[in-house]
Amino acid sequence: MSAELIHGRGSVINPTNRFVSLSVIPDPDTSPEERPAPQTLFFQDHTKTAIATNDSPDIGFDASLNPYRGCEHGCAYCYARHFHEFLGFSAGLDFETRIMIKRDLPKLLRKELASESWKPQTISISGVTDAYQPVERTERITRMCLEILAEFRNPVAIVTKSALVKRDADVLAELASHQAAVVCISVTTLDNHLASIMEPRAASPRARLDAIRVLTQAGVPTGVMVAPIIPGLTDHEMPDILAAAAEAGARFAHFLPVRLPLAVADVFQDWLERHFPRRKQKILDRIRSLRGGKLNESQFGKRFKGEGIWQEQFGRMFDVARRRAGITGSFPKLSTAAFRRKTEQMSLF
16 A cells, blocks of 8 residues: 555545646655645635536436535545536545635525526535535535525435434424425445545444434435445445445435546546555456446436446346345435425515
């Protein structure tokens, strides 16, 4: 294993930004031990809109909300890393140490939901980066947005790998009483050591399972996302993850194979070289087998699904393990029937 590691970080490199011709190269004469540990920096994101829309046939929602850009969880495989390049940063270490905060988001969200042009529909939170990453503990932007969604009774779907979502069980339960909330907890591995180096600042596997338990007991429809499955590294854990999630109360389950778009492939390959050099080639070969000989497939209809023998094997394993675990539900259908343009509080004005 390479000695050049940074505690609490998924990446130690900053691949060149494909949009920027200049890049910083560390002094080769400076040892890793002498280089200062990278600190997380936070920047105000002056976005003008709260709700983003998409028309992708691969995504099950048209509207999304992302309180942060960049993610301190630092997951080595994160497909969202390359989006940081649009901000002039790198998909590597910058992604997890240069975090954009949308402090105006709650105000913008209220305005957009109150507009007659808004057509009530499910809003996805954490479609790109995790809305419950560490800085949310103090910023509480996600919490404020959920409170506004609850006022309007607009349905919301959340995907997270943070146990912090338990904090908002009360608001989510209120929305769930109107069939307007669902949460999916991402669990990649039950191996604490692997999780600590692959997802260094995310919640532990057990903490995520506890989040499923707390939300389910609060009446919030909650499921597990076994994702991403990394062939040759985490695929064998699928049955155990599903069994543990079922014991915690998960009502539904899904799985997704890893995908490595653009610079994400560089980050993940470097991570493998540092932590699993002997298994690196095997893992990459299996990913290529899933992706038609490439590390990523960007074509609609294929980018979120694998293909070939490994995908078939994962599908069969998932179906059998899910049934054995007793997870029989499907992703719940949310409703906009209770949506209200104005709340009682708003009508006072």
